[in-house]
Amino acid sequence: MKDDTSMFEQMKGRVFSYLMRRCGDWDLSRDILQETFARYLERYAGKDVPPSLLFTIARNAFIDHARKHRRSAPLEGDPEDGAPDAHHHLLVREEYGRVLDAMALLSDDEREVLSLALSSDLSYAQIAGVTGLSEGNVKVKVHRARCRIKEILQGGDHER
Amino acid sequence: MSDELISLYIDDELDLDGKIAFVELIHDQTPFKDRTVEFLRSEKTLRAEVTDRVPEVTRPRPLTYPFRGRGLLYSAAAAAAVAAAVLAVMFWPAQKTFEQGPAPESHRFVIYDPGTSSAEIAGDFTGWERVPMERAGTNGYWEISLGLRPGEHRYVFILDGHQRVADPTVMVKEQDDFGGENTILVTGVRT
Known part of the structure; x- marks a missing residue:
């Protein structure tokens, strides 16, 4: 019988890195990784699916979380829901905290595509498939995000 | 450039x-x-490592999702539950309850498509198994009533056995993992 978890085990480090860069919160990333695993088992276990599908599932699970969070606590009105805010967590490598700080200053779109480009090992065409953007749009947004984060890390711009 | x-x-x-x-x-x-x-x-x-520790993931327990696909292979009890669900689909034409838990409420799903020869519904409340809908009269409406626990549910209609259609009467939708759309329905939420 085909091992229905081997692909997930192989990819989970990358998926977790994507989630960490996307939301900056270790505990939330762990929960969404678990939900991604559950959804994968529920719908695709034992099937031949492309690795990019795991990022699609993780992205959808993250969006679901963000939607529920907004719905359950509308008065808190956190416009940066899902933005990095737990980088002081002991489980995040100390030197990476400033990168998560910088990623928090990107727009949601920029953070999304850059997180995928840095973590997933997917091509721009595959990232386009995951995000629903055009490939050309992915190309522009990835570069724009790189320029901006380089600027932030060099101390040139901490404003939004 | x-x-x-x-x-x-x-x-x-x-x-x-x-x-x-x-x-x-x-x-x-x-x-x-x-x-x-x-x-x-x-x-x-x-691209440096974000963390030294990637968390372990665990298989969801069958008891948590008794009628969903997540734990079906892992216990005889789950297998029996699946059999019961299948029998329920076959022999309960009027109303079917797919989820355990307190106080499921009846919800009537309706889709209008006079051109289709069959209509089914699949959602988290059916374990994403397809359940046939029934014609409501002769004017193109298909319907089914299902018992749903209060909360958020995702589902899709399947027409003619292959065409996936989001519920046109519900505004909230999400992309599924293949670029299609699921409908999101919130039932029985009390604040």
């Missing part, structure tokens, strides 16, 4: 013509070479 070549180079997205243009720029323009090196140094920082 030339700076975008740097990102394409970093992400291994250059075709051969792009690689030629990139190498020529590196050789001809020192500032471009310097910027490329800057981006590469920044990339080293960005």
Whole structure:
């Protein structure tokens, strides 16, 4: 019988890195990784699916979380829901905290595509498939995000 | 535009013509070479390991999702539950309850399509198994009543056995993992 978890085990480090860069919160990333695993088992276990599908599932699970969070606590009105805010967590490598700080200053779109480009090992065409953007749009947004984060890390711009 | 070549180079997205243009720029323009090196140094920082510890994931327990696909292979009890669900689908034409838990409420799903020869519904409350809907009269409406626990549910209609259609009467939808749309329905939420 085909091992229905081997692909997930192989990819989970990358998926977790994507989630960490996307939301900056270790505990939330762990929960969404678990939900991604559950959804994968529920719908695709034992099937031949492309690795990019795991990022699609993780992205959808993250969006679901963000939607529920907004719905359950509308008065808190956190416009940066899902933005990095737990980088002081002991489980995040100390030197990476400033990168998560910088990623928090990107727009949601920029953070999304850059997180995928840095973590997933997917091509721009595959990232386009995951995000629903055009490939050309992915190309522009990835570069724009790189320029901006380089600027932030060099101390040139901490404003939004 | 030339700076975008740097990102394409970093992400291994250059075709051969792009690689030629990139190498020529590196050789001809020192500032471009310097910027490329800057981006590469920044990339080293960005791609560093985020954490020393990737968490373990566990298989969801069958008892948590008794009628969903998540734990079906893991216990005889779950297998029996599946059999019970299948029998329920076959022999309860009027109303079916797929989820355990307190106080399921009846919800009537309706889709209008006079041209289709069959209509089914699949959702988290059916374990994403397809359940046939029934014709409501002769004017093109299909319906089914299901018992749903209060909360958020996702589902889709399947027409003619293959055409997936989101519920046109519910505004909230989400992309599924294959580029289609699921409908999101919230039932019985009390604040």
